Amino acid sequence: MIVSVFGASGRTGHAFIASANDAGMSLRLHYRAKPSEQVPTSATVVVGSLNDPTAVREVLRGADAVVVLFGPHPDARIPFCATATKHIIAAMHVQSQQRLLVVTGAMTGGMPSNVSLFMRIMRRVVQRSAHEGMVADRTEQERLVRNSTLAGWTLVKPPRLTDEAATDAVEIGPALSVGMRSSISRASLAGALVREIQEPRFAQQAVYVANR
Ligand SMILES: NC(=O)c1ccc[n+]([C@@H]2O[C@H](COP(=O)([O-])OP(=O)(O)OC[C@H]3O[C@@H](n4cnc5c(N)ncnc54)[C@H](OP(=O)(O)O)[C@@H]3O)[C@@H](O)[C@H]2O)c1
Incomplete structure (x- = not known):
C-alpha cells in the first residue's frame, strides 16, 4: 500500500512514518526543506512548497491513501492549512484518488455535545488570543474536507497531543467524549x-480520538 504524507517533518509525522513503515506501507513524504532526520530507505522524499502543484502531484503519485498532518507552529501568523488542503484535494481529484485522512483538532470547527464545556470555553479563549485568521483557517480546512466529493475523506480530531509511547488503549469515534x-x-x-488506512471504518466522518 502506498501512502502519501504531508507534514512528514512534524512530531506526528515522525510517529506516523515509524508506524506506517512497521506496517509495511510504502511512503511518499512531503517536506518543505530537505529532511535532517533519517527516513526509511524505502520512502520517497519530495521537497517543495505546498503551493507548488508539481510537488503536490509528485507526493500523491500512485498513492492509495493520503495523510495530512501539518498544522501551524505556536505563534504562527500566516494561515496555510486551508489553502494547502484545497490544493491536495484538487490534485487528488485529478488523479482519481479518494482516501484522505486529515488531522485537525478536537477544538476545531463545530463543537458538538461530546466536546466538554471546558473545551468550548477554551476554544473561545484560543479564538480571542490567536492571531487573526489562524482559527478560521482550521475551520475552513475542515469545511473543505467535509465538502469535498472524495468518497473516502476522514477528519481525525485529537485533543492535546503528548509524546508518550504508543498504547493500545485508544478510543475513536464520531461521538467520543473529549474534555479537559x-x-x-x-x-x-x-x-x-495506520489502522484506519488498513481497515477503513470512518469514511466521510469526523472522529475524535483519545487515549483511555
Ligand atoms: N499540539 C497539540 O496538542 C495538538 C492538539 C490537537 C491537534 N493538533 C494538530 O495535530 C497535527 C499534528 O501536530 P504536531 O504537534 O505533531 O505537529 P508539529 O510537530 O507542530 O509539526 C507541524 C508540521 O506542520 C508543518 N508546518 C508548520 N507550518 C507550516 C507552513 N507554514 N507551511 C507548511 N507546513 C507547515 C511543519 O513543517 P516544518 O517542519 O517544515 O515547519 C510540520 O511538518 C497538527 O495539525 C496540529 O495542529 C495538535
Whole structure:
C-alpha cells in the first residue's frame, strides 16, 4: 500500500512514518526543506512548497491513501492549512484518488455535545488570543474536507497531543467524549491512522480520538 504524507517533518509525522513503515506501507513524504532526520530507505522524499502543484502531484503519485498532518507552529501568523488542503484535494481529484485522512483538532470547527464545556470555553479563549485568521483557517480546512466529493475523506480530531509511547488503549469515534483531561500520544494517534488506512471504518466522518 502506498501512502502519501504531508507534514512528514512534524512530531506526528515522525510517529506516523515509524508506524506506517512497521506496517509495511510504502511512503511518499512531503517536506518543505530537505529532511535532517533519517527516513526509511524505502520512502520517497519530495521537497517543495505546498503551493507548488508539481510537488503536490509528485507526493500523491500512485498513492492509495493520503495523510495530512501539518498544522501551524505556536505563534504562527500566516494561515496555510486551508489553502494547502484545497490544493491536495484538487490534485487528488485529478488523479482519481479518494482516501484522505486529515488531522485537525478536537477544538476545531463545530463543537458538538461530546466536546466538554471546558473545551468550548477554551476554544473561545484560543479564538480571542490567536492571531487573526489562524482559527478560521482550521475551520475552513475542515469545511473543505467535509465538502469535498472524495468518497473516502476522514477528519481525525485529537485533543492535546503528548509524546508518550504508543498504547493500545485508544478510543475513536464520531461521538467520543473529549474534555479537559483528554489527550493522546502522537504514537497512539499514528497507530490509529495506520489502522484506519488498513481497515477503513470512518469514511466521510469526523472522529475524535483519545487515549483511555
Ligand atoms: N499540539 C497539540 O496538542 C495538538 C492538539 C490537537 C491537534 N493538533 C494538530 O495535530 C497535527 C499534528 O501536530 P504536531 O504537534 O505533531 O505537529 P508539529 O510537530 O507542530 O509539526 C507541524 C508540521 O506542520 C508543518 N508546518 C508548520 N507550518 C507550516 C507552513 N507554514 N507551511 C507548511 N507546513 C507547515 C511543519 O513543517 P516544518 O517542519 O517544515 O515547519 C510540520 O511538518 C497538527 O495539525 C496540529 O495542529 C495538535
